[in-house]
Amino acid sequence: MNIVRVLLSIVVNCGNNSDEILSLKKALHDSFAIKDLGNLKYFLGIEIDHSSHGLFLNQHKYVIDLLEETEMTDCKPAKTPLSSKIDWTPKLLLFTIQFMHSPNSYHLGIVKRILRYLKGSLSRGIAMQKNDHFQIVGYSDSDWAGNSLDRTSTTRYCTFVGGNLVTWKSKKQSVVA
Known part of the structure; x- marks a missing residue:
């Protein structure tokens, strides 16, 4: 039923017709055993910030938790997830297979680079405007x-x-x- 709550939250916060919103809530209540818990704030690792303009979805808390778990909260942010100097096209499949079967310090470096990129992108997200x-x-x-x-x-x-x-x-x- 959480997906119903997510959809309802998006409609309520991005819609501008209060009569239609109330009608939708009633129709959902008649069809499902639901109750209105108010504005959605966190769902499946996604934070939902509400404003008069609509919604902003981000994973700030999830990334912070990931950086804490890997002891990289003080790392220097990276602007890109991977180095632009490497041609990944022919190597990606081999990289994936090799990493799964015998990870090494090179692979760890790539994972750390991705985590540094995530730290630098904490303020990014998806805007859902009214x-x-x-x-x-x-x-x-x-x-x-x-x-x-x-x-x-x-x-x-x-x-x-x-x-x-x-x-x-x-x-x-x-x-x-």
Whole structure:
């Protein structure tokens, strides 16, 4: 039932028609055993900040907890998750397999770089703004055999509701078309 609470919180905080919001709450209450617990503040590691402009979703607390667990709270932030000097395209698959079977200090360095990047991105998140429409818009793209190793394509899509990003995905195709 937490997903119902998340959806209701988004509608309540991003909607501007109080009669429709009350109608939605009543319809959900009639269909499900729910009670109004007020504004959602934290769900699945995501913090939800409420304002008059809408919602701001971030993972500040989750990242802080991760940095504390790895004893990296005092580390220097990095601007990018990985070094731009390395060509990762042909190495990524081999890197993943090698890391799973025999991790070493090189791999640890990469993990630490990612944690330093996360520390530098604590204030980033997703803004869900109040808009006067709920138009659904979707975009998709494919790179057509963009992987230089196996010539497979990567397909991507994203969906916006009321101008707010609500879904996104990037998937490597399993076969060459």
